[in-house]
Amino acid sequence: MPKMSGIEMMNRIHTLMPDTIFIFMSGYSDKEYLKAAIRLQAVNYVEKPLDIQEVEDTVRSAIERRHALEQARNAESLTESISAAHLALCLTMPYSSSRESVEDLSRRYCARYGSVDLFHAAFTVLLQTDEKEDLSPEFFPHLQDVLHDFARQLHLHVIAAEKKPNLFVFHLFRKASFSENTVKTITSFLSGHIAVKNWYISAGQIVNGIQKLYTSYSSAAIRLQSSFFYNKGTVLLKDPGIPAPAREDPGKISDALLAALKNPDRDTLQQLQERLYRSIYENPVLLRGNIQNMYYRLLDAVFTQRRIRQLPGSGISSGFDNALDALNHCFSFPELHDMLKSALAKYLDDVENYVPVNSSVYLIKTYIRQHYNNPMLSTKEISEYVSLSASYACTVFKNETGQTLNQYLTEFRLERAKELLADPRNNIADIAASVGYNDSNYFGKAFKKYTGQSPSDYRESRNQT
Numbered sequence: 001m002p003k004m005s006g007i008e009m010m011n012r013i014h015t016l017m018p019d020t021i022f023i024f025m026s027g028y029s030d031k032e033y034l035k036a037a038i039r040l041q042a043v044n045y046v047e048k049p050l051d052i053q054e055v056e057d058t059v060r061s062a063i064e065r066r067h068a069l070e071q072a073r074n075a076e077s078l079t080e081s082i083s084a085a086h087l088a089l090c091l092t093m094p095y096s097s098s099r100e101s102v103e104d105l106s107r108r109y110c111a112r113y114g115s116v117d118l119f120h121a122a123f124t125v126l127l128q129t130d131e132k133e134d135l136s137p138e139f140f141p142h143l144q145d146v147l148h149d150f151a152r153q154l155h156l157h158v159i160a161a162e163k164k165p166n167l168f169v170f171h172l173f174r175k176a177s178f179s180e181n182t183v184k185t186i187t188s189f190l191s192g193h194i195a196v197k198n199w200y201i202s203a204g205q206i207v208n209g210i211q212k213l214y215t216s217y218s219s220a221a222i223r224l225q226s227s228f229f230y231n232k233g234t235v236l237l238k239d240p241g242i243p244a245p246a247r248e249d250p251g252k253i254s255d256a257l258l259a260a261l262k263n264p265d266r267d268t269l270q271q272l273q274e275r276l277y278r279s280i281y282e283n284p285v286l287l288r289g290n291i292q293n294m295y296y297r298l299l300d301a302v303f304t305q306r307r308i309r310q311l312p313g314s315g316i317s318s319g320f321d322n323a324l325d326a327l328n329h330c331f332s333f334p335e336l337h338d339m340l341k342s343a344l345a346k347y348l349d350d351v352e353n354y355v356p357v358n359s360s361v362y363l364i365k366t367y368i369r370q371h372y373n374n375p376m377l378s379t380k381e382i383s384e385y386v387s388l389s390a391s392y393a394c395t396v397f398k399n400e401t402g403q404t405l406n407q408y409l410t411e412f413r414l415e416r417a418k419e420l421l422a423d424p425r426n427n428i429a430d431i432a433a434s435v436g437y438n439d440s441n442y443f444g445k446a447f448k449k450y451t452g453q454s455p456s457d458y459r460e461s462r463n464q465t
Contacts, residue, residue, distance in 0.1 A: 010022055021062045021065055021066050023058055023059070023062055025047075025048065025050070026047060026048065083105055083108060083109070084105075084109060084159040084160075085159070085160065085161040086101070086105060086161075087101075087102065087105035087106060087109060087159055088159040088160055088161035088169055088170075088171055089161045089163065089169075090102050090105065091124075091159075091171055091210070091213045091214060091217060092163060092169055092214070092217050093214065094214055095210075095211050095212075095213075095214050102210060106119065106210055109159070113157075115175065117175070117210075118157055118173055118174060118175055119173045119209060119210035119213065120173075120174065120175045120176065120177065120208060120209070121173065121174060121176065121177045121178055121206060121207075121208055122171060122172065122173035122174075122206070122207055122208075122209075122210065122212075122213050122216065123171075123172055123173075123183055123203060123204050123205065123206045123207065123216045123220075124169060124170065124171050124172075124203070124204040124213065124216040124217040124219075124220045125169075125170040125171075125172065125186065125187060125190065125201065125202070125203050125204075125220065126163075126167065126168070126169055126170075126201070126202045126203075126204075126217075126220045126221065126224050127143075127167070127168040127169075127170070127190070127194070127199060127200075127201050128166060128167050128168075128199065128200045128201075128224060128227065129166045129168075129194075129196055129198060129199045130166070130196070130198035130199070130232075130331040131165065131166050131329065131331075132198070132329060132331070133166070133196045133197075133198055135166075135196065136195075139195060139196070140160075140162060140168060142195070143160075143168070143190070143193060143194070144158070144160050146193050147160075147170065147186075147189070147190055147193070150186075150189050151172060151186065154174075154178075154182060154185070154186075155174050155176070156172045156173065156174045156178075156182075156186075157172065157173050157174060158170055158171070158172050159171050169217065170190075171213060171216075171217075172186060173210075173213075178206070179206075180206070180237075183203050183206065183237065184237065186203075187201050187203050187235045187237065188235070191233070191235055197232070197233075198232045198233075198331050198332075199232065199233060200224060200227035200230070200232070200233075200234055200235075200236065201234075201235045201236065202220045202221070202223035202224040202227065202235075202236040202237075203220055203223070203235075203236070203237050204216030204217055204218070204219040204220035204221075204223075205219045223236040223237075223238070224236065225284075225288075226284030227332075228288045228291075228331075228332055228333050229280060229281060229282055229283055229284055229286065229288075229291075229332075229333045230281075230282055230332070230333075231332065231334055232331060232332050232334075232335075247278075247279050247283060248275060248278075248279045249279070250276055250279040250280050250283075250286070250291070250294065251294070253272060253275050253276045253279060254276060254294050254297070254298060256272055257269065257272040257273065257276065257298060258297070258298065258301050260272060261301050261302060261305050261347075262305065264305075264347065264348055264351050266348050266352075269344055269348065270344075273337075273340065273341060273344060276337075277337050280333060280337075281333060281334070281337075291333065291336070292327065292328070292330075292336070295327060295336055295337075295339070295340055296324065296327060298340055299323055299324070299327065299339070299340060299343055302340075302343045302344065302347050303323070303343075305347065306347060306350070309351065309354065310362055311347070311350040311351070311354060312350060323339065323343065326339060327339060358396065358400045360386050360388060360393070360396050360397075361396065361397055361400045361401060363385065363386045364382055364385075364386055364393065364397055364405065365408070367382055367385045367386070368382065368408065368409055368412055369412070372409065372412055372413050372416065372435065372436050373434055373435060373436050374436060375433075375436045375437060375438045377409070377436060379393070379394060379405055379406065382405065393405065410446065410450070411450070413435040413436050413437070414435070414446065414447055414450045414451070416435050417431050417432070417435045417443070417447060417455070418451070418458065420434065420435070421455060421458055421459045421462065422459075422462060424459065428440065428444075428455045428456065428459075431443075431455070432444075443455070
């Protein structure tokens with residue numbers, strides 16, 4: 001060869017790519033080539049003239065060795081990843097309680113990079129996603145990969161783990177110092193590569209030494225606790241400050257709103273809910289649980305007023321149950337406030353469009369709501385409750401509602417059945433009995449006539465949606 005010998009070339013390749021598998025082929029026996037083949041762990045030393053069968057066997061052996069080497073490397077990489085994730089989780093606990101594990105795992109991590117201490121400067125980043133987000137299995141591994149590649153450009157190491165469902169922790173560190181600008185660069189990059197809509201990021205303070213990394217994690221966790229009061233997609237880099245003293249007391253505004261619900265005026269209620277929002281938004285000294293309880297009371301009051309005024313849908317208890325469930329799963333305060341805002345708007349619209357219900361019709365509907373699960377419930381029993389003859393009760397009800405009494409009863413039962421079918425734990429036969437049907441087959445026919453689907457098909461389509 002003009003610039004280097006075959007042995008020199010293979011030595012160079014081995015230095016650059018140590019996992020390369022070599023096969024020596026030569027027209028003559030030479031001790032230097034044989035020594036090189038042994039040193040480079042060649043699969044074989046094939047002499048010319050070539051034996052085709054020997055060449056095939058040698059190539060096959062080389063392929064098998066390569067596969068075995070890849071499996072070993074993958075196992076080694078997996079072990080290292082598990083070890084790094086374990087270290088990342090240990091660093092979310094006080095150093096005094098995890099010292100032995102941290103020292104052992106960090107020593108092994110640093111040894112892989114030929115360094116005694118890589119944690120001269122470090123900080124922690126937390127990512128929280130909405131529990132309602134359907135995260136793919138590749139969400140976190142992909143995020144780790146892209147952040148690792150980017151951090152390497154800044155000479156930073158990254159170890160990460162899933163602290164708990166929807167909460168991910170990243171520790172970043174290196175042998176040299178860095179500034180807050182590095183923290184901003186990392187969090188900005190991370191925020192641009194999150195493949196879901198609802199998230200918060202917080203970053204802890206920069207610390208020196210692995211012993212102090214828990215301090216950075218703690219400061220990031222404190223900042224994340226205030227995230228509820230900010231818009232989704234916010235990066236929190238500063239500690240919660242004390243809000244301006246000019247803020248109003250949200251408790252007093254809430255009390256005023258509760259009182260205003262009894263004599264609803266659109267302008268008054270809108271002004272109060274806007275003042276309530278301004279008093280709470282980006283006010284990190286408030287506690288999430290206290291605000292959720294406040295909004296629970298307000299929503300409960302709205303639904304109570306709906307029942308008192310006999311507004312449409314006020315008799316179905318699941319309406320408030322669904323609202324309460326949604327309230328408990330709100331990811332942010334703006335999302336929580338939007339629920340109240342919508343409930344108030346609907347309440348005001350229904351109050352303004354309200355047409356008084358005939359007292360007899362109201363009593364009939366009330367009785368049906370209380371006794372619809374009784375399969376023996378009859379027109380006669382209902383009419384006796386309102387002190388009317390059966391024929392007159394049916395006539396009054398039809399004139400006022402446009403439905404026959406039996407149509408209303410059937411519709412009420414089947415609407416309740418639709419709500420129960422939303423929970424896959426409810427057996428269809430049990431649902432039929434709970435809404436007043438002794439015969440589950442008859443229930444199935446009535447349900448299909450009403451909805452166009454069998455109960456099982458309706459449940460499946462609802463769950464898919």
